Every structure is written in C-alpha cells, then in structure tokens.
Amino acid sequence: MYKEHNSLFSEIKQVARYLWKRGWAEKNAGNFSVRLSAKAVASKEQIYPLEQEFSALANQIFLISIKGSRMRNMAKNPKRNTLFIQIGPKGQNFQVIHRNKHAQQAEPTSELSAHLTIHNMLVNSASTARVVMHTHVTELIALTHIPQFCNETALNNLLWSMHPETVMFVPGGVGFVPFELPGSAAIAELTTQKLANHQIAIWEKHGAFSVASSLQDCFDTLDILAKSAKIYFMLRNSLENEDPPGLTSEQLERLRNIVF
Template identity: 35%
Template sequence: MKSILEGRPALRKEVEKIAEVAGYLWQNGWAERNGGNITVNVTNMVDDEIRNMPAISGVMQIGTSLPALKGAYFFCKGTGKRMRDLARWPMENGSIIRILDDCASYVIIADNAVMPTSELPSHLSVHARMIEKGMSYNATVHTHPIELIAMSHNKAFMGKDVLSNLLWSMIPETKAFCPLGLGIVPYTLPGSLALADGTLRELEDYDVVMWEKHGVFAKGLDVMDAFDQIDVLSKSAKIYINAKCMGFEPDGMSQEEMAEMTRAFNLPR
C-alpha cells in the first residue's frame, strides 16, 4: 500500500523531523524501552485526498470532548512502540489519526493501524488548549531526561520556580532558549486525569513541565523546538550535577546577571 507520505514533501519532512527527534531521545538515554511520546498536529499539511481517505481502524474514544480539534489530524507515536524504532521506521511505529466531528473520537487513517500512545488524551487536551488560545505550537513531547528527573527527587527543588532559577543560572543559553522556565507537577499517577489537569495548568505559564520523579512534558512550535527546550534544561542539570560531583556548590549566575540577560535579549521573564 502506498504511504501517505508519497507526493507530500511537507508531510514527509515533518515525519522525518519527528523520527530525528525520536533518535535524539533514545541516544540521550531518555527513552528506555517504550518510554516517552510524541504527538504533532499535521492538519495544515493535509490535502483533500487525505480528507477523503477511509479509516483503517474502528472508531476509538478520546475519553473527553475537545471541540477545538474537530477535523484535525495528528501524527502519534504508537502505544508500546520504542523511540529507537520510531527513529528508523516512523510510519511503522506511529500513525496519523483524524479527529471526528463529534470531537470525542478518532480513527486511524495511515499508514498502519498502530494504536496511538495511551497518553493520547493528555496530549490532545494540550493541543486543544493551544488552539483555543490562538497559539502557534504544533508539537508535544514527553520524555525521561535522567538528570532532570534525578533533581526532582529533591523536595527543595520542587517549589515554584526554584528549579527554573537554578537551571537558568548554570549557563546563559538556558535562559535564552527556555525563557519561560520549568513548571512543576507534583508526583501524580502516570496517565491519570489528575496528571493531565496539572500539566494543562502549568502549561499556561511554561513551555516545559516537570512531572516529579517521572519526566518532562514540553510543547513547541514543532517537535524540534520542543526537544531543544528540554535539551538546554538537561544541559544545565548536567552542569549542576557535575559541579556537585566535583565537590562544590556551583556559583551560578546572579539574579542581577540573569535580569541583564532578560533585558538584553527581550525575554518574557
């Protein structure tokens, strides 16, 4: 069967970008076994032929109604699929879905009937909120960065903006490229509605959210943008932990120095 990517360079490029990021997540050690998820809104790359494609799955329920997503299309990593396999064979380890007119269900349209991630309702809820608020974000990424998760085991770091300020202070690029910092969701059962609700609340003010003792969830203009923000935060965490392993508390940039960065680069915070 012909792939949906054939003759659609924009969609192919987007899926290739997703595969590239999946490879980075695996190479960094952030995606053990089937850990992590990627969901990307590809509606603006859909043509009339795709809109008329028949479903290759039955109708599946989202579990909630999301009117902002009516008729939208998403690429989703498959449930139980590994990032390292998504990197090599994205259309065998992910699928493209269509949100139906009831806004509460979806069908798979391509390329294979690979069931989307079990965390799809959480991802779609975030996408719906972004559309409702008129944001230009199209991608969500959930992954397990080792050093950031390790830092989340210290309650002293879990207060509002404590970890953001610490990570910003480690290297100027972190504040420049992740200017909203890191939101915090206290430990909550993975896949639960409470976790989704907590994430939505934090994403009102942040682009990246730490799930205590679990991982991070990021939104981005595209999948590479979401990855880049996680990557710079992870670099700062490594700098902090390396300094501690060398036996000293790193000085970090002062509040005055970070304020200078904010002014110089016209950052939001």
C-alpha cells in the first residue's frame, strides 16, 4: 500500500511543513483526510462503530491524520502520523487496515466525524474534491473575533475587497460557521452544509476547513484568504483603525468578469 502512495506522502510532508511554518498548527492543531481510489480489502482488524451511517462511504479507504499528531512531526514522518482506514460495507463502522509500526496505539483524529460527514456529502454530490483539511489560520481566526465579520456576507465582502486573487480564486466566497464545540455532531453538520457550496468553511474564533482535490489546493485557497485578511489588518494599523475602502464595486465587477 505504501509504494503507490509515496507521492501523497511527499505532498503531506510539504503541506504539513507549510502549516507549521505559517503558525497555523500550534501543538496538535490541524488534521486532514484523503479519500483514496484503492479498492476495499478483506481485513480481520478490529471494527470500530461510527456514530452515524455514512452510506456513500461504504468500502471506501481513507488516509487520515492521527489524534494528537503534530504537523511539525507530520512534516518529517507522515507515515508515523497517519492511518489507513476502511469504512464498513454499510458505512456504519471502520477498521484501521494499515498502520506504521510506531503508531500501534494511534486513533484517527478527534474530528473524524466532521471529516466523514463532509466526505459523505462530497461523494453524494459527485464532487471532485477528495481531500478535507482543517487548520488554524491565524489571520482568519482574528477576523472572526470582530463581531461585524461574524456574518457571511460581511466576511466575504471584506475578503474579496482586499485582494483581487480572492475574487478570482474564491468566487463563491467562504461559508461561516458560528461558534460550536469542536468534535461535536453539530459542528460537523453545520460545516458540511457550508462546504456543499463553498471551498472553505470558517469556524468562528477557531479556524477553517478546506476541501479540494489535493492538499496543495486546500492550502492554496486558505493562503489566498489569509493574505486578504492580513492586508486588512495592515491597513487598519496604518489608517489608525479606520476601515479601508478596499477594491471598488466597479473593480470587483471587472475581476468577476475575467474569463479563465
């Protein structure tokens, strides 16, 4: 199983390093899952029940980060910090079908429920996105500490108005998820609803979830949004806390009309 996934492990190393270097992955913050194209295998490994049935994920195999893993360690050794899991034939349970010898006691991330709920929706909607990534994007977390941006319309208008790339590469904007406890069924459900029609869901005062066809693409979208937020804070500082006007509606309209 390892050989065919060597390029995926190289990508994980690279993206985990970015997340750590950007300061978006303090302690054990951040997790990800990748839906693989590998076929289901017969396994006698222990079966763990899932809280709900993920029928669209029956017999699917995922590579998923382990509970408590550090991105700084992931960047050095992704094989020790991930597990291959296989969902049961009705989507009701899972087995760990392959683990590194140094990860014998490891369990999947505590956000397993959110990851599977999102993947279930992605499969049902025939999305090309196979990767779900959660990280603590400092710049975006800071924005959601400002009450006026805890509102999807205001948040998107700000992000688009600060940087042309945001309009071009995140034209559908971000979904905003009001504060909920991490690991809860409620946050999994709310996040999935937002990701049904956005590339990104931002959790109030916590971080972001990104979906894409690769880890690199998940990172890139967050990177663009973080840049917009950073420009906003730089301008606020230099304008003595006055709100910067940003791109005009005419400029935004012209950007929206660019055909790639």
